[in-house]
Amino acid sequence: MSTLRVLYIDDEPDIREVAILSLRLDPDIEVRAAESGAEALELLAKGDWLPDVVLLDVMMPAMDGPTTLARLRDLDATKQTPVIFMTARAQAAERQRLLDLGAIAVIPKPFDPMSLARELRAMVRPGVNA
Amino acid sequence: MSELTSALNTLSARFLTRCAEDLPVLQQSASDATGDRTALRFVVHRMSGSAGMLGYAEVGDLAAQVDDELCATPYAGTPSLPALIDAIRVLIR
Numbered sequence: 001m002s003t004l005r006v007l008y009i010d011d012e013p014d015i016r017e018v019a020i021l022s023l024r025l026d027p028d029i030e031v032r033a034a035e036s037g038a039e040a041l042e043l044l045a046k047g048d049w050l051p052d053v054v055l056l057d058v059m060m061p062a063m064d065g066p067t068t069l070a071r072l073r074d075l076d077a078t079k080q081t082p083v084i085f086m087t088a089r090a091q092a093a094e095r096q097r098l099l100d101l102g103a104i105a106v107i108p109k110p111f112d113p114m115s116l117a118r119e120l121r122a123m124v125r126p127g128v129n130a
Numbered sequence: 131m132s133e134l135t136s137a138l139n140t141l142s143a144r145f146l147t148r149c150a151e152d153l154p155v156l157q158q159s160a161s162d163a164t165g166d167r168t169a170l171r172f173v174v175h176r177m178s179g180s181a182g183m184l185g186y187a188e189v190g191d192l193a194a195q196v197d198d199e200l201c202a203t204p205y206a207g208t209p210s211l212p213a214l215i216d217a218i219r220v221l222i223r
Contacts, residue, residue, distance in 0.1 A: 014141045015180050021134040059175050088178040088194060089201070110182030110190060113134060 004124065007051035008033045009040045009068065010086070011060040018113050019055070026117035036060060037068030041075075050077055053124045055107070058087040058098065066101050073102065082124060086111065142184045149189070150222045152177070153215065160211050171200050174214070189217050 006029055010016045016033050023031045032049065034040035037060065044050065054072065058065035065085055072078040085098045090108035098106050105123045107116075152173045159170040174193040181190030195210040 012176055012179065014144060015183070017137055018141060018183060021137050025134065088175060089197065109179035113138065113183060
């Protein structure tokens, strides 16, 4: 299976830690994490690592998920990178709003730590949207 | 024990500690319905995202209800807040 590079952005350290370990259950997923949109943009600005997909928390202080997505779309390197929102508010209307912003999918929180990597693999098909 | 399972156990214990720390924020909000709800919103949003993942479904569901109530009517009441406070009290007892 091809390596999938994942950038996980979430301000909540406990959830971030679980997500990182969950994604690493798949040995072919390479995950890096940022605690804010600003930190993610700094990481990307270095230019030595680009994700195949971004997992992005919606509600974060300072720069929320939708704002971070807009900033990612402003960068040539991540203009087309698939973004998946993660949110505790995944009702139909909110889900549709997030998809309309350009996300390819929405993963509800709480997520199942044992199946997050598998779920992500099913959403991101190399050559199609990654 | 896998690294993930070990981490979940550690985070579960940390979650309970944080619940005890968050309880005064919830109680303050419950007693002052017209006050600033920013702190309350962040607390219940964080709880709703992590409680279920760590095995505390009831607290997670109630936190999500309060989160929904805050989003629907930010300056009105949060009828599920007392139940969330009770559930947390039981959890950390």
